[in-house]
Amino acid sequence: xxxxxxxxxxxxxxxxxxxxxxxxxxxxxxxxxxxxxxxxxxxxxxxxxxxxxxxxxxxxxxxxxxxxxxxxxxxxxxxxxxxxxxxxxxxxxxxxxxxxxxxxxxxxxxxxxxxxxxxxxxxxxxxxxxxxxxxxxxxxxxxxxxxxxxxxxxxxxxxxxxxxxxxxxxxxxxxxxxxxxxxxxxxxxxxxxxxxxxxxxxxxxxxxxxxxxxxxxxxxxxxxxxxxxxxxxxxxxxxxxxxxxxxxxxxxxxxxxxxxxxxxxxxxxxxxxxxxxxxxxxxxxxxxxxxxxxxxxxxxxxxxxxxxxxxxxxxxxxxxxxxxxxxxxxxxxxxxxxxxxxxxxxxxxxxxxxxxxxxxxxxxxxxxxxxxxxxxxxxxxxxxxxxxxxxxxxxxxxxxxxxxxxxxxxxxxxxxxxxxxxxxxxxxxxxxxx
Amino acid sequence: xxxxxxxxxxxxxxxxxxxxxxxxxxxxxxxxxxxxxxxxxxxxxxxxxxxxxxxxxxxxxxxxxxxxxxxxxxxxxxxxxxxxxxxxxxxxxxxxxxxxxxxxxxxxxxxxxxxxxxxxxxxxxxxxxxxxxxxxxxxxxxxxxxxxxxxxxxxxxxxxxxxxxxxxxxxxxxxxxxxxxxxxxxxxxxxxxxxxxxxxxxxxxxxxxxxxxxxxxxxxxxxxxxxxxxxxxxxxxxxxxxxxxxxxxxxxxxxxxxxxxxxxxxxxxxxxxxxxxxxxxxxxxxxxxxxxxxxxxxxxxxxxxxxxxxxxxxxxxxxxxxxxxxxxxxxxxxxxxxxxxxxxxxxxxxxxxxxxxxxxxxxxxxxxxxxxxxxxxxxxxxxxxxxxxxxxxxxxxxxxxxxxxxxxxxxxxxxxxxxxxx
Numbered sequence: 054x055x056x057x058x059x060x061x062x063x064x065x066x067x068x069x070x071x072x073x074x075x076x077x078x079x080x081x082x083x084x085x086x087x088x089x090x091x092x093x094x095x096x097x098x099x100x101x102x103x104x105x106x107x108x109x110x111x112x113x114x115x116x117x118x119x120x121x122x123x124x125x126x127x128x129x130x131x132x133x134x135x136x137x138x139x140x141x142x143x144x145x146x147x148x149x150x151x152x153x154x155x156x157x158x159x160x161x162x163x164x165x166x167x168x169x170x171x172x173x174x175x176x177x178x179x180x181x182x183x184x185x186x187x188x189x190x191x192x193x194x195x196x197x198x199x200x201x202x203x204x205x206x207x208x209x210x211x212x213x214x215x216x217x218x219x220x221x222x223x224x225x226x227x228x229x230x231x232x233x234x235x236x237x238x239x240x241x242x243x244x245x246x247x248x249x250x251x252x253x254x255x256x257x258x259x260x261x262x263x264x265x266x267x268x269x270x271x272x273x274x275x276x277x278x279x280x281x282x283x284x285x286x287x288x289x290x291x292x293x294x295x296x297x298x299x300x301x302x303x304x305x306x307x308x309x310x311x312x313x314x315x316x317x318x319x320x321x322x323x324x325x326x327x328x329x330x331x332x333x334x335x336x337x338x339x340x341x342x343x344x345x346x347x348x349x350x351x352x353x354x355x356x357x358x359x360x361x362x363x364x365x366x367x368x369x370x371x372x373x374x375x376x377x378x379x380x381x382x383x384x385x386x387x388x389x390x391x392x393x394x395x396x397x398x399x400x401x402x403x404x405x406x407x408x409x410x411x412x413x414x415x416x417x418x419x420x421x422x423x424x425x426x427x428x429x430x431x432x433x434x435x436x437x438x439x440x441x442x443x444x445x446x447x448x449x450x451x452x453x454x455x456x457x458x459x460x461x462x463x464x465x466x467x468x469x470x471x472x473x474x475x476x477x478x479x480x481x482x483x484x485x486x487x
Numbered sequence: 488x489x490x491x492x493x494x495x496x497x498x499x500x501x502x503x504x505x506x507x508x509x510x511x512x513x514x515x516x517x518x519x520x521x522x523x524x525x526x527x528x529x530x531x532x533x534x535x536x537x538x539x540x541x542x543x544x545x546x547x548x549x550x551x552x553x554x555x556x557x558x559x560x561x562x563x564x565x566x567x568x569x570x571x572x573x574x575x576x577x578x579x580x581x582x583x584x585x586x587x588x589x590x591x592x593x594x595x596x597x598x599x600x601x602x603x604x605x606x607x608x609x610x611x612x613x614x615x616x617x618x619x620x621x622x623x624x625x626x627x628x629x630x631x632x633x634x635x636x637x638x639x640x641x642x643x644x645x646x647x648x649x650x651x652x653x654x655x656x657x658x659x660x661x662x663x664x665x666x667x668x669x670x671x672x673x674x675x676x677x678x679x680x681x682x683x684x685x686x687x688x689x690x691x692x693x694x695x696x697x698x699x700x701x702x703x704x705x706x707x708x709x710x711x712x713x714x715x716x717x718x719x720x721x722x723x724x725x726x727x728x729x730x731x732x733x734x735x736x737x738x739x740x741x742x743x744x745x746x747x748x749x750x751x752x753x754x755x756x757x758x759x760x761x762x763x764x765x766x767x768x769x770x771x772x773x774x775x776x777x778x779x780x781x782x783x784x785x786x787x788x789x790x791x792x793x794x795x796x797x798x799x800x801x802x803x804x805x806x807x808x809x810x811x812x813x814x815x816x817x818x819x820x821x822x823x824x825x826x827x828x829x830x831x832x833x834x835x836x837x838x839x840x841x842x843x844x845x846x847x848x849x850x851x852x853x854x855x856x857x858x859x860x861x862x863x864x865x866x867x868x869x870x871x872x873x874x875x876x877x878x879x880x881x882x883x884x885x886x887x888x889x890x891x892x893x894x895x896x897x898x899x900x901x902x903x904x905x906x907x908x909x
Binding site for chain 1: 506507508509539547548551552554555556557558559560575576577600603604607608610611612614615617618619620722723724725726727729757758759765768769770771772773774775776795796797826827828830831833834835836837838840841842843844897
């Protein structure tokens with residue numbers, strides 16, 4: 054028995070896209086409001102502004118003061134949050150169904166009536182810097198940032214979502230106000246509701262709350278495309294601790310590329326399926342996968358993860374490995390490439406393909422058992438392409454052949470398509486072992 | 488929902504939830520790091536992690552291949568008191584998974600190569616933690632709060648030395664001594680027929696022989712040291728410090744549990760980190776994350792305030808923590824804080840019980856602590872019974888400004904904390 058009924062889609066006159074997904078898992082609803090703006094839409098000087106703006110949107114609107122906002126959702130038994138990534142900024146509330154109207158009202162306020170007070174903006178600067186420094190405490194997070202910046206030269210995927218530190222230090226309040234006005238408009242947004250609610254009643258509320266918001270000009274979605282990579286790139290970091298890390302990034306297909314499905318299957322074969330939700334992503338490879346058997350079982354690495362999530366423009370297929378004690382980086386790197394190329398060189402057997410498809414099927418069940426996850430997936434894909442990606446996903450995966458997986462595996466794993474990053478402890482870091 | 492205690496003492500709870508074609512399983516045994524032999528800390532964890540690596544009937548490779556072929560997910564979690572096997576799968580795969588779980592706990596083979604590999608993985612994790620400001624601060628806090636023999640002083644991973652000392656014979660002995668069904672709990676939630684599932688569970692696990700004590704041994708009492716203890720560890724290449732500030736808390740079955748839950752919410756959890764978040768993050772902009780939490784367990788787990796702060800602001804952040812602790816000990820919380828927190832704790836229940844995983848976790852907790860079959864109904868009344876007086880009383884019982892432990896890891900601080908806080 055599926056808790057879901059048919060998805061209902063509307064577009065208001067001001068351009069706001071509305072997706073309503075009734076699903077009776079429990080007497081609750083989840084409301085997500087998505088904006089087609091994330092760190093890749095920024096420019097040098099204001100990197101990190103989308104993420105900082107997301108913080109500001111928890112600090113009061115004209116109707117809900119900062120004080121009111123603090124307890125607005127929790128005191129009704131709900132939880133709320135938001136996140137910013139490369140292509141998107143989003144906010145959500147999951148709460149008992151009788152408070153659907155409140156969640157919608159909060160999102161309508163955020164869209165057009167956020168306060169963005171100058172003093173609050175200043176106070177938040179140090180909070181953002183603390184978040185940025187928290188990331189810098191992690192060797193793998195530093196390496197990830199450096200590798201990503203090496204892959205992209207022209208595209209806005211180059212800088213981290215939290216921004217470059219000097220930009221965060223210098224950004225002005227007016228930059229934030231301008232950015233908010235430009236991007237937080239109905240024509241640049243998608244509102245998703247999933248859960249136990251009446252679509253007719255919800256639509257009435259949505260029209261009343263959002264219908265009067267001026268359309269605004271749709272954001273300029275142009276971003277400088279990244280030109281093809283001409284050869285392998287390498288970046289190496291030295292720092293504290295006693296652990297060695299290897300990261301390898303391949304430029305990967307965008308959501309609009311048919312090869313998305315081949316890559317998801319290739320990754321399922323080589324490392325195990327992980328689903329397509331950045332919200333509940335777990336990159337650890339599975340124990341029966343070639344990556345685990347060849348690297349972890351044979352004690353070359355103590356752990357290995359792989360990552361691929363479809364994005365609006367071509368982003369990354371990413372591997373991160375932790376070297377086992379006594380194993381050199383050169384050996385780890387050589388072994389990792391050997392596994393990757395060995396799998397890519399062969400056509401997957403019927404059983405390997407079936408196993409990969411079974412995993413992807415099961416993951417999509419596990420990752421859609423809550424209204425929060427259901428609403429997230431619809432909004433995520435509508436923001437970068439179309440929610441239809443979710444509807445057609447299973448059949449598109451089923452249609453991929455073993456030869457297609459092999460051919461694409463060989464294409465993506467070309468040497469000139471990769472960037473290799475290494476973290477070596479105890480050399481010239483700011484102090485070596487603490 | 489059906490509950491039955493098998494003749495070997497295993498408590499079985501099955502609940503049908505037809506909304507998703509999947510099933511969640513939790514199998515909880517009363518063995519954890521409290522049972523670790525001295526100088527071989529980490530044995531319980533290592534034993535738990537080795538279960539999937541091979542049984543008399545199947546090699547580890549075969550087990551992993553079947554689990555991955557059907558797209559199931561499994562894990563083994565070990566803490567001080569319990570080893571829990573977790574599984575999520577499509578409904579048609581439940582029976583085989585239960586058979587594999589049985590083999591894993593009854594007849595594991597602990598192959599040597601797997602033992603060496605997992606030892607290496609645990610040691611590597613400990614080495615990474617040695618360089619992680621939050622992990623280092625957490626470890627120093629536990630060592631400051633609990634005496635050397637107390638199990639809550641250490642993590643279930645053990646130490647580099649203790650893990651390296653563990654032999655296959657130690658693992659086999661640990662398994663023989665501590666893996667038995669009596670008092671264990673099996674919870675199955677999902678798209679199942681309850682009666683049929685219970686019948687199959689009896690066939691698969693009913694003849695697993697009972698042995699030993701059904702419940703974990705009691706944990707020694709622990710009390711917050713009667714003075715201020717400050718420990719710092721410099722990790723030079725870090726960008727900011729992590730601080731952990733705390734006390735010995737209470738066991739889960741303490742009469743003050745609900746009072747403490749409400750007090751913790753108001754102090755450092757509700758909304759964006761409660762009162763602590765409102766001041767340290769929102770008002771003064773000192774930290775991205777700050778908040779309080781406590782881990783009531785079979786024994787008195789710690790009550791901790793934690794935050795990530797730049798070296799110039801650690802002193803100020805801890806001053807604010809002390810001011811807020813003083814305030815919640817001196818004055819009753821407001822009526823509005825009480826009302827909001829209670830509504831959150833009561834009205835959020837449907838969210839916690841939405842998925843198979845959520846329901847399974849709730850039922851396991853209810854059974855583990857013997858909270859009674861009406862716990863869900865009583866929960867509301869238990870939360871409602873907390874009042875402003877009882878929050879004040881529990882704050883005075885658990886928190887002090889003249890005796891606490893504080894651990895800080897990260898870049899060197901500009902001034903000794905003792906000086907700043909004097």
